[in-house]
Amino acid sequence: MLGSKKLNDQQLVDAIKNGDKDAMVQLYKDNGSSIRNYVLKNNGNADDAEDVLQDTCIAIWEKIRNNQLELKAKISTLAFAIARNQWLKRLNKLSKNVQMDGINTEKMTAESDSFQFDDKKKVQEVLGMIGEKCKELLTYFYFDGYDMNTIAEKMNYNNSDTVKAKKHQCFKSLQEQFLKKYSRQDFI
């Protein structure tokens, strides 16, 4: 779809809503140089720049999929703003980590909002414990924020009740599998 044509902002939003990952690739290409330059000019290295760029693309993807994005400004402006926030957050985290000298007391005492997903393999392993269908459904629900009707449509289920039951089943299964091997502490 992308190959030859370059999408305008509205087309890009629509494409991402339809789950077109190549639209995200266009996002990556269009905003690559400005975001990279920004990170590199602000004490980041090439790896940091790549991370911020990818995270920005994914953040925009998530916002669009969750209907959290209103096209008030150009997507490039939005992308730069998101990248900037992400980089500042990272810098903050870095300086905090340095200050705290490795002992993250804040996280130990209160169940804070953030979990630690530095180990990608662990994340993938947990989601690998359930079937593909379950993973797809749960992703639609939790990541894309689709309602039951949309999921039923996407996955060819009869109605939203079927999806609800299926979703419950899948989640319980994931929880069981997860608790067999891990505890919450593994991701804090």
Next chain:
Amino acid sequence: MSQDHLYIEEIDAYLQGKLNPEEMAVFEQKLNSDPDFAEAFYNQKLLSELIKENARLELKAYLNTHAKTKVVSSSNWLQSKIFAVAATLIILIGAFIVFQYYSSPKLEETLAIETSLPSPETETQAPVVVRPESDQNKKPESYNDKDLLNEIVPPTIEELESRDLASIDEPTPPLMESRTESMKDDAEFDYKIAQEIKNKDTILYAVALTMLDADGSSNSYGTVKTTAKSKSAQFPAAASNSNQAKALEDTKKFVDSSSGKKAKLSKPVATKTKYTVEYWTSPVNFKGYRLTNTTLQLYGLNSYTCRLFTVNGNLYLRTQGKVYVLSPCVDACAYKLEVDPDIIQFILNQN
């Protein structure tokens, strides 16, 4: 089960921000008072985050395979690197060719080192210090022996004297004439005449005084024991074969004695080598020389002012009070000033 189900639904609603303020307050109240509920909530929160994170990782993987290879394509990067390397190589090769073309003396300098012709620095030191001691046990350095055997003919005092006399009595220009006269019957001479005609302003002749200068003292010539008497020292080209053979024999003797016993190789040795020298005039006034084996072509100089010497196998040109070292040079090389003051002094001291 149904309780479980309700928990999950409620927690999802909370996590997705679908609760109204009152519901939210109730929810948070429950969270703080019911540990089981809190446990269920945090687990569910973690799992939902894990699901999201996994989805992000899948998107990242897609970007890494589709965006990166297309935008910051590693193959493009590689190609550009290869291109850069190729361009650099071409430039280097070009620079080398230009360098070779315009600065042959420098190239010739490296040639001289590679062919292990003695450099002035080593020649003054090596024979004196190293040789007499090391030769007892060690195999002699191949270069020195070869050099001595094949090229250097030890001269006699008589030779030197006669040579000196010759150059005094007969200044170079007439010498050329007289050479021509005196060698008329020589077969070798005929060949040279032929070449002389061919080359017009060419003199096919050379005298070279070869010196192995160690400590620079001239009186140590006496220690070289050879009996060869060259009557035509100033005309080596006309020297008889037997004479040359004798000289060669003497050289051998000389080498044997030097490597066998406490030889006096360290002392200065004057030898003579036969070179064919051609004086050329270049139409573009090129000044330089070619030197292959024993044929020397000098451009831009004339026989009146030039004298040639070989010192320790190196060929030197003296002209107008300057000493140039002539290393083997197939293509035309520029004249290069000798740097060793000992050798310069030694050669300037010669007549």
